[in-house]
Amino acid sequence: MSARGAARRGGGYDRPSPRGNFELWSWFFMRISGVLLMFLALYHLLWWNLIVGVHHLSADMVRERWTNPFWRLFNVALISFAMLHGLNGARYSIEDYVRSPGARTAVKTVVYTLVLASLAIGVYALLTFNPDIPRIR
Amino acid sequence: MSMVTLRIQRFNPEADAAPVYREYTVEVDPTDRVLDTLNAVKWYQDGTLTYRRSCAHGVCGSDAMRINGVNRLACKVLMRDVGAQVTVEPLMGFRVIKDLVVDMEPFFAQFRSVLPFFINDARPPERERLQSVEDRERFDDTTKCILCAACTTSCPSFWANEDFVGPAAIVNAHRFIFDTRDAAAAERLEILNDREGVWRCRTIFNCTEACPREIKITKAIGEVKKAILYGTARA
Numbered sequence: 001m002s003a004r005g006a007a008r009r010g011g012g013y014d015r016p017s018p019r020g021n022f023e024l025w026s027w028f029f030m031r032i033s034g035v036l037l038m039f040l041a042l043y044h045l046l047w048w049n050l051i052v053g054v055h056h057l058s059a060d061m062v063r064e065r066w067t068n069p070f071w072r073l074f075n076v077a078l079i080s081f082a083m084l085h086g087l088n089g090a091r092y093s094i095e096d097y098v099r100s101p102g103a104r105t106a107v108k109t110v111v112y113t114l115v116l117a118s119l120a121i122g123v124y125a126l127l128t129f130n131p132d133i134p135r136i137r
Numbered sequence: 138m139s140m141v142t143l144r145i146q147r148f149n150p151e152a153d154a155a156p157v158y159r160e161y162t163v164e165v166d167p168t169d170r171v172l173d174t175l176n177a178v179k180w181y182q183d184g185t186l187t188y189r190r191s192c193a194h195g196v197c198g199s200d201a202m203r204i205n206g207v208n209r210l211a212c213k214v215l216m217r218d219v220g221a222q223v224t225v226e227p228l229m230g231f232r233v234i235k236d237l238v239v240d241m242e243p244f245f246a247q248f249r250s251v252l253p254f255f256i257n258d259a260r261p262p263e264r265e266r267l268q269s270v271e272d273r274e275r276f277d278d279t280t281k282c283i284l285c286a287a288c289t290t291s292c293p294s295f296w297a298n299e300d301f302v303g304p305a306a307i308v309n310a311h312r313f314i315f316d317t318r319d320a321a322a323a324e325r326l327e328i329l330n331d332r333e334g335v336w337r338c339r340t341i342f343n344c345t346e347a348c349p350r351e352i353k354i355t356k357a358i359g360e361v362k363k364a365i366l367y368g369t370a371r372a
Contacts, residue, residue, distance in 0.1 A: 021330070023330070023331070023332050023336035024330060024336070024365055024366060026336075027336055027362065028366060092339065095298075095332070096293075096294060096297040096298060096337075096339075097297055099297075099298075
C-alpha cells in the first residue's frame with residue numbers, strides 16, 4: 001500500500017505487505033481453466049461414454065487415438081487443467097477453514113504433493129506411452 | 138390480531154456464561170413489523186431486552202439481525218411473512234455485546250480501510266465537478282449501502298476468516314473506484330488486491346440475497362475484480 005493510503009486509512013485490518021499478484025492470477029486461471037474444462041471434459045465424456053460407448057471401448061481405440069499428437073495434447077491439457085483447477089479450489093478451502101498456520105502448511109503440503117504427483121504420473125504416462133506393447137488378451 | 142411466539146437469543150455478559158433462548162408470546166397484526174413485535178416485548182414484557190434501532194424505516198441500518206435464520210432489517214419484515222414461530226438472533230461473526238447488539242467496530246474498521254471517501258487533490262473547479270448521467274449511473278447501485286452489515290455477516294468467507302475485508306467494504310470502495318470525479322481508484326484497487334481483499338470472495342451470492350437495499354453486491358465485487366485485472370476502473 002502506498003504511504004498516502006496508509007496515512008489515510010482509518011485503522012482497519014493491518015494487511016501484510018503486498019504479496020504481488022498471485023491471488024489475481026489464480027482467480028484469472030480459475031475462470032480460464034473453468035471455461036476450457038467445460039469443452040475439454042464435456043467432449044471427453046460425450047465421446048467415450050455416449051458416442052463410442054463404454055461397451056465398445058478397447059485398447060486398440062485408445063492406441064489409435066494416442067498416435068495423433070493432437071489427442072495427446074488434448075489429454076495433457078485435460079488432466080493439467082482439471083488437476084490444477086481442483087488443486088486451486090482445494091487451496092481456497094484450506095485457506096478459508098484451516099486457520100492455524102502450522103496445520104495449514106501441513107495440509108497444503110499433503111494435498112499439493114498428492115495432486116502434483118498424480119498430475120506428473122498422468123502426464124508422464126501420456127507422453128511416454130508405448131503403442132507397440134503387445135496386446136493383452 | 139393473532140398470537141405469535143418470538144424466540145429470542147438472549148445474552149447478558151454480566152450474568153450468562155453462554156447465550157440462551159427465551160420465548161415471548163405477543164399479539165400482533167399481520168402488518169406489524171418484527172421491530173414492532175420486539176418493541177412490544179421490550180415495552181410491555183421484558184425491559185431488559187436489548188437491540189439497536191433508530192429510524193425504523195429501513196434507512197439507518199441499525200436493526201439488522203437474523204430473523205428465522207436470515208439476515209434482515211427488523212423494520213422491513215412484516216409479521217405476516219415470518220409465520221407464528223419467529224426466531225430472532227444477533228448477526229453472525231461479531232462479538233455479542235448484549236442480546237441482539239453486536240460489536241460493529243471490526244466491520245467499521247474494514248470499511249475505513251478502503252478509503253470510503255472522496256479523494257481528489259486537483260484544484261477544485263470554479264463550479265461543481267460535472268459528471269455525465271452515464272458516469273453517475275456507473276456506481277449508482279453501490280451508493281445505496283446503509284452499512285447495516287447484513288451482507289458481510291451472511292458471507293461464509295467472513296464467518297471463516299474475520300480478516301476478510303467483507304462485501305460491505307468492497308461495495309463502498311466500488312462507489313468511489315467507479316466515480317469519475319475521484320482520483321484514488323488505483324489506491325483502493327491496490328488495497329483490495331489482497332488475499333483478504335476481493336480474492337477471499339468465493340462468489341456465493343449470500344451477500345446479494347441478504348442486502349435489504351437490493352444492491353447487486355456480487356456483481357459489484359466482480360467489477361472490482363475485473364478492474365484489478367485490467368489495472369484500471371476506466372476500461
